[in-house]
Amino acid sequence: xxxxxxxxxxxDVTKVYGGTHALRGVDFGVAPGRVTALFGENGxxxxxxxxxxAGIEHPTTGHVELDGAPTxxxxxxxxxxxxxxxxHQELSLCPNLxxxxxxxxxxxxxxxxxxxxxxxxxxxxxxxxxxxxxxLDPDLLVGDLRLGQQQVVEIARALLQEARVLIMDxxxxxxTAPEVEVLFRVIRELTASGVAVVYISHHLxxxxxxxxxxxxxxxxxxxxxxxAAGVNIRWIVEQMVGRDQDSLFPDRVPVVGDELLTLRGLVxxxxxxxxxxxxxxxxxxxxxxxxxxxxxxxGSGRTELLEALAGRIPPVSGEILLSxxxxxxxxxxxxxxxxxxxxxxxxQRDGLVQTMSVGENLSLAGLGTFVRRLFVxxxxxxxxxxxxxxxxxxxxxxxxxxxxxxxxxxxQKVVIGKALLTDPRVLLLDEPSRGVDVxxxxxxxxxxxxxxxxxxAVVFTTSDAxxxxxxxxxxxxxxRGVVVGEFRRGEITREELMSVSDGAAIDTAGGDAR
Amino acid sequence: xxxxxxxxxxxxxxxxPGKAAAEVRRLSLLxxxxxxxxxxxxxxxxxxxxxxxxxxxxxxxxITMTKHVAINGVIALGMLLVILKGGIDLSVxxxxxxxxxxxxxxxxxxxxxxVDLIAxxxxxxxxxxxxAVGMLVGLVNGILVTRFKVAPFIAxxxxxxxxxxxxxxxxxxxxxxxxxGNPALGNTGFGLLGSGRPLGLPTSIWIMIVLAIxxxxxxxxxxxxxxxYATGGNERAAELSGVxxxxxxxxxxxxxxxxxxxxxxxxxxxxxxxxxxxGETYELNAIAAVVIGGAxxxxxxxxxxxxxxxxxxxxxxxxGLVILGVSTFWQILIKGAVIILxxxxxxxxxxxxxxxxxxxxxVASKQPD
Numbered sequence: 001x002x003x004x005x006x007x008x009x010x011x012d013v014t015k016v017y018g019g020t021h022a023l024r025g026v027d028f029g030v031a032p033g034r035v036t037a038l039f040g041e042n043g044x045x046x047x048x049x050x051x052x053x054a055g056i057e058h059p060t061t062g063h064v065e066l067d068g069a070p071t072x073x074x075x076x077x078x079x080x081x082x083x084x085x086x087x088h089q090e091l092s093l094c095p096n097l098x099x100x101x102x103x104x105x106x107x108x109x110x111x112x113x114x115x116x117x118x119x120x121x122x123x124x125x126x127x128x129x130x131x132x133x134x135x136l137d138p139d140l141l142v143g144d145l146r147l148g149q150q151q152v153v154e155i156a157r158a159l160l161q162e163a164r165v166l167i168m169d170x171x172x173x174x175x176t177a178p179e180v181e182v183l184f185r186v187i188r189e190l191t192a193s194g195v196a197v198v199y200i201s202h203h204l205x206x207x208x209x210x211x212x213x214x215x216x217x218x219x220x221x222x223x224x225x226x227x228a229a230g231v232n233i234r235w236i237v238e239q240m241v242g243r244d245q246d247s248l249f250p251d252r253v254p255v256v257g258d259e260l261l262t263l264r265g266l267v268x269x270x271x272x273x274x275x276x277x278x279x280x281x282x283x284x285x286x287x288x289x290x291x292x293x294x295x296x297x298x299g300s301g302r303t304e305l306l307e308a309l310a311g312r313i314p315p316v317s318g319e320i321l322l323s324x325x326x327x328x329x330x331x332x333x334x335x336x337x338x339x340x341x342x343x344x345x346x347x348q349r350d351g352l353v354q355t356m357s358v359g360e361n362l363s364l365a366g367l368g369t370f371v372r373r374l375f376v377x378x379x380x381x382x383x384x385x386x387x388x389x390x391x392x393x394x395x396x397x398x399x400x401x402x403x404x405x406x407x408x409x410x411x412q413k414v415v416i417g418k419a420l421l422t423d424p425r426v427l428l429l430d431e432p433s434r435g436v437d438v439x440x441x442x443x444x445x446x447x448x449x450x451x452x453x454x455x456x457a458v459v460f461t462t463s464d465a466x467x468x469x470x471x472x473x474x475x476x477x478x479x480r481g482v483v484v485g486e487f488r489r490g491e492i493t494r495e496e497l498m499s500v501s502d503g504a505a506i507d508t509a510g511g512d513a514r
Numbered sequence: 515x516x517x518x519x520x521x522x523x524x525x526x527x528x529x530x531p532g533k534a535a536a537e538v539r540r541l542s543l544l545x546x547x548x549x550x551x552x553x554x555x556x557x558x559x560x561x562x563x564x565x566x567x568x569x570x571x572x573x574x575x576x577i578t579m580t581k582h583v584a585i586n587g588v589i590a591l592g593m594l595l596v597i598l599k600g601g602i603d604l605s606v607x608x609x610x611x612x613x614x615x616x617x618x619x620x621x622x623x624x625x626x627x628x629v630d631l632i633a634x635x636x637x638x639x640x641x642x643x644x645x646a647v648g649m650l651v652g653l654v655n656g657i658l659v660t661r662f663k664v665a666p667f668i669a670x671x672x673x674x675x676x677x678x679x680x681x682x683x684x685x686x687x688x689x690x691x692x693x694x695g696n697p698a699l700g701n702t703g704f705g706l707l708g709s710g711r712p713l714g715l716p717t718s719i720w721i722m723i724v725l726a727i728x729x730x731x732x733x734x735x736x737x738x739x740x741x742x743y744a745t746g747g748n749e750r751a752a753e754l755s756g757v758x759x760x761x762x763x764x765x766x767x768x769x770x771x772x773x774x775x776x777x778x779x780x781x782x783x784x785x786x787x788x789x790x791x792x793g794e795t796y797e798l799n800a801i802a803a804v805v806i807g808g809a810x811x812x813x814x815x816x817x818x819x820x821x822x823x824x825x826x827x828x829x830x831x832x833x834g835l836v837i838l839g840v841s842t843f844w845q846i847l848i849k850g851a852v853i854i855l856x857x858x859x860x861x862x863x864x865x866x867x868x869x870x871x872x873x874x875x876x877v878a879s880k881q882p883d
Contacts, residue, residue: 312754333756342754350754355747355814364744365755367737375735418755 008165013062020407022048024220030196037199037211044217054086055079083164095143100125128156133182147174147299167198173298249470257288260457266318268308278304280481286457293472294461301481302461306428310342311335341419345430351415359385359399366421392417409440429460548863552823563834583829584718590803591729592773594821595766600746600813601666606774608677610793613644613778615681618690618788634699648775649768656764681790689789708784718780730818746813806856
């Protein structure tokens with residue numbers, strides 16, 4: 001390693017959360033004036049590594065070097081003071097504050113006597129937004145902006161700090177293609193002035209386009225570094241997956257039965273913003289034994305669709321039928337009892353009860369089936385839980401183990417196992433492979449296929465193009481609440497999928513501007 | 515903390531795995547000690563007071579102190595359920611006052627103006643009605659929290675004043691001096707709740723034991739208990755798993771109201787009089803007992819056993835200090851310090867647990883595959 005050329009470097013960094021290794025002995029450095037693209041599957045440790053470089057997390061072992069000297073980044077603020085700023089994957093804006101208040105949060109321009117110099121802040125905000133070609137009033141509330149605009153504000157905030165190292169963790173997940181072009185122009189301006197940029201994106205082609213250097217993480221380890229000019233997407237994917245990609249996706253010949261789940265003209269409002277429609281007039285039929293994939297980006301309505309099916313959000317209008325019979329709709333419990341259950345996308349927030357054991361988490365949704373008279377029958381519960389632990393291949397020391405001691409993939413299997421213990425007919429999974437290592441990912445896809453073979457209808461969402469192309473028997477492309485394409489497996493290529501999805505985003509963005 | 519850090523921080527050398535394994539053992543031992551901290555605290559209290567005072571460790575004194583503990587214990591059992599849900603119930607003290615006043619009013623004779631009659635309900639009916647009143651206040655708490663999305667702290671703070679106000683209005687601010695009843699009217703026997711000693715133990719202690727067993731069964735055996743722990747641990751996950759979170763949340767306030775009303779009846783019966791001011795600040799003692807017993811105010815963590823030990827720690831501490839003749843002012847200060855210490859130790863245990871998990875993972879990864 002040519003340590004001297006690196007402005008910021010992680011040296012032999014290991015990070016452990018609970019019982020899970022997020023990073024194992026990673027050496028990663030960024031050079032001034034260059035864009036380093038960091039690749040890796042969900043759960044490979046990219047975000048954790050960036051959080052350590054930005055002072056948000058502290059390494060369990062190993063250290064961080066700044067300008068070749070070991071340093072301890074005590075807090076995000078400390079890192080920012082040393083010239084490191086980060087654009088988060090999850091937006092970290094305060095929706096109740098205006099654009100300028102967000103931009104200058106904790107860095108307010110003083111106007112003397114403890115007051116804030118609002119006109120100076122406003123002028124700077126306007127200038128930065130103009131540089132990003134986003135014509136927004138600095139006094140607008142961030143909560144009133146659409147997701148893509150919020151992401152631009154997040155980027156603007158990082159630019160404002162005039163950092164030497166700028167970390168961008170999925171900065172474009174909600175941006176349209178023209179907005180991405182603007183961002184790339186700004187990034188090139190920054191590197192020309194000597195800023196080191198780290199770029200993370202699940203759009204591999206996009207990241208490769210802007211990158212000078214390429215680094216690949218897999219299962220918390222650094223597996224490859226290269227100059228961007230010498231590599232192509234295929235090489236990157238191979239490094240990321242670490243094996244022949246086809247083995248990740250089970251071969252399957254679907255045996256489909258009768259129509260099971262039918263949606264007619266489903267309209268769902270956005271729970272965060274009831275004036276907006278998350279799903280606009282969607283019709284769909286899923287048969288027994290069929291796996292349907294829904295490909296869409298953040299804000300496409302994919303989560304709201306599944307939550308409406310699971311009974312969490314009541315639809316505005318439209319019908320949900322199960323074997324031709326309208327679903328009685330009075331909430332989640334009813335849907336579960338009728339055989340429709342959701343494996344939520346954010347397993348920490350929506351899937352698991354951290355204070356309960358593996359076994360208690362598994363039995364939670366299907367608890368009613370273990371009740372004998374008034375009480376839960378321990379024997380019935382234990383035998384069902386133990387059977388499920390082996391069915392979904394959870395690696396754990398036992399049903400009594402704490403849920404935090406499991407790795408992300410095993411936690412996800414517990415959430416799926418919990419759903420299966422309700423004996424569902426329709427299994428809904430929101431991004432089931434998010435934050436899961438490669439091995440567990442293959443297990444989860446195999447599980448989905450096994451459930452389909454048993455005659456379940458499986459509906460899942462994904463933002464990963466490879467998954468979208470290989471896992472589902474039928475793929476719907478969702479953009480802004482509307483289905484913009486429907487394909488059978490093998491019907492389209494990766495490039496076609498990208499162009500369908502991006503094209504729709506541009507069209508609808510144009511429609512929005514009216 | 516420093517030593518923990520330096521053991522783990524250096525880059526992995528040949529000695530690290532053994533060292534880290536020792537670290538894991540040390541942490542799990544410490545964790546075990548911390549787990550028992552409330553019991554240890556109680557044992558220390560009993561030993562210290564026993565050495566300092568001849569009268570402390572006598573059977574009559576222990577029974578008297580346990581009788582005091584029982585009142586707080588009964589309230590704390592209800593409070594435990596609310597705290598497991600991640601809520602708080604500040605209205606229990608006022609429910610104690612209200613329940614006593616309602617008992618007083620009923621035993622003195624209920625004036626049914628519209629039929630020109632005075633009703634003297636039997637004692638069992640008085641008890642049922644008082645508990646129902648407590649449950650009603652709890653139901654209002656629950657509806658405020660679940661339907662109107664009022665924060666539990668605010669909803670129950672409001673009901674603290676409302677229930678106390680109703681108690682004062684019913685009684686017109688005065689005490690019901692004699693709850694003995696009248697043999698001619700067939701409503702005697704209320705005093706037995708306070709003065710009765712079935713099998714040699716005061717009734718209130720039996721009530722606490724029965725309630726504790728009931729709550730223990732509810733928490734460990736029934737689906738409701740599991741739902742409650744899940745709701746307190748992660749409400750969103752519980753909801754998506756089909757747990758009826760609104761019903762669970764409402765139910766805990768109703769149960770807490772019932773427990774408080776029962777405590778109010780015990781107090782009124784022991785004094786054979788009821789005052790609308792009864793039970794003021796009792797909610798704080800109950801919260802303290804639950805917290806000392808290791809429950810997390812954020813919800814999802816806590817046990818009946820711990821809560822009872824917490825109630826004993828608070829009760830024995832207070833009575834022990836009185837026996838030793840420590841000034842009231844010092845008693846108050848010491849109680850506060852004990853509560854803070856309990857929570858600080860709890861945080862320490864949480865840290866040990868996390869640290870232990872992280873160190874074990876490092877050790878596991880160092881082992882050859």
